[in-house]
Amino acid sequence: MVERKRCLIVGLGQIGAGYDIDAGQNGGIYTHARAITLHPAFDLVGGVDPVETQRARFEAKYNVKAYDAVAEAMHELCPDVVVIATPAEFHLQNVDEVLEAGPPAVILCEKPLALSEADGEMLVRRCEQAGVRLFVNFIRRSDPGAIEIHRRIQLGEIAAPLKASFWYSKGLYNNGSHFINLLQYWLGEVRDHMVLDHGRRWANSDPEPDVRLRFDLGTVVLQAAREESFSFYGGEILSASGRLSYRNGGRNIGWQGVRLDENFIGYRFLSPEVQSIDNDMDRYQWHVYEQLGQFLAGAPFQLCSGDEALATLRVVAAIAGRYGSEL
Structure with a gap:
């Protein structure tokens, strides 16, 4: 034992x-x-x-x-x-x-x-x-749903290059870092970034910019929502092989594959059938x-x-440093 x-x-x-x-x-x-x-x-x-x-x-x-x-x-x-x-x-x-x-x-x-x-x-x-x-x-790195997405990307079932849009709130350091780290786990190293909108500071401290990030396997636009209106964490990834939806902080994960259009030769469309990817975010810890x-x-x-978290911190600090943000 x-x-x-x-x-x-x-x-x-x-x-x-x-x-x-x-x-x-x-x-x-x-x-x-x-x-x-x-x-x-x-x-x-x-x-x-x-x-x-x-x-x-x-x-x-x-x-x-x-x-x-x-x-x-x-x-x-x-x-x-x-x-x-x-x-x-x-x-x-x-x-x-x-x-x-x-x-x-x-x-x-x-x-x-x-x-x-x-x-x-x-x-x-x-x-x-x-x-x-x-x-x-x-x-989120430890959740079965996130691990399954990682597996599918590594095997090419979710085929690169990828384009994605994600949302966070309650600050870049506090919550935005969650999604930057998750996307690094899925898409690899951040190669460069561009601040699209400086936004505001959550609690007059933590910056909330909109930013475009280029990873090894694709590009993501990460945008700040307003936590005081409602919590909104998640986004979607588009691939040549389909669309991944990651909603409600990871509690709702769905995959739509691609079908050939029977009426228009040469066209493809997303399947109306959404495959649910199991997760367990109510027991995340x-x-x-x-x-x-x-x-x-x-x-x-x-x-x-620790090294991976430091890589995430470096990205966050570089984004915040683009417009002189100091906590």
Whole structure:
């Protein structure tokens, strides 16, 4: 029997423990705490947060101790996996605290990796020097639907070159990075970009530009929607072999193949039949830990590495830097 890995969560806010703290037995799995508790490969052994009310809520729900300092938690619990679920401006500081206290085998850091390229590079380098494997929690990379799209593109079933249009909201760093990272997973490296519209700043901080991105396998226009009106995440990809629809943040994925037109010789059209691609976005965080378990077992996995997250951060920082945006 494989030994369960001990997990410590640093940051007990929404993604750490809050989103699904009142979920029923069959409810969604949106946080690290719930995913760790439910996954057979892991044990939740503690949490860290400076806010007393969040520590108390976490302890009452999960019946494990919450600390106000990283060093104390590391020394007492000796975790195998440390989750950094604090705001991005604290990621480098928190990772340094973890490494100084005694490196775990794995650090799983929330996205974005950092708010500057320099901090991101430093964070990746320090984990490498400490012999710690760093992953970043770009959740869609681990979803079965996204993995199936990746497979189809790699096999040419969704044939390149591709053209796509995607939407995000709540800022380029906060949410736009999710889709840039997902598109890098599907389409390869970003070769260049052009800001089409500078847009505004979400919460007077995070820029929301419209931008065109050229990847190895195609071109994408990424546009900002207005979160205060309604959430709108997703888009579509056009291929010589058909059309992929990725809607509702990845909860609705459909594929339409191509048919020959029986009435007009030489014409082709999209099939009216839409093939649904299975996904499990209401348990997205569980699938991150499923992929982490695969890594720890020496099996193939689809997590976002620190280097891949740094590549995403470089693209985001370059786009923001085109018009002097600083967070």
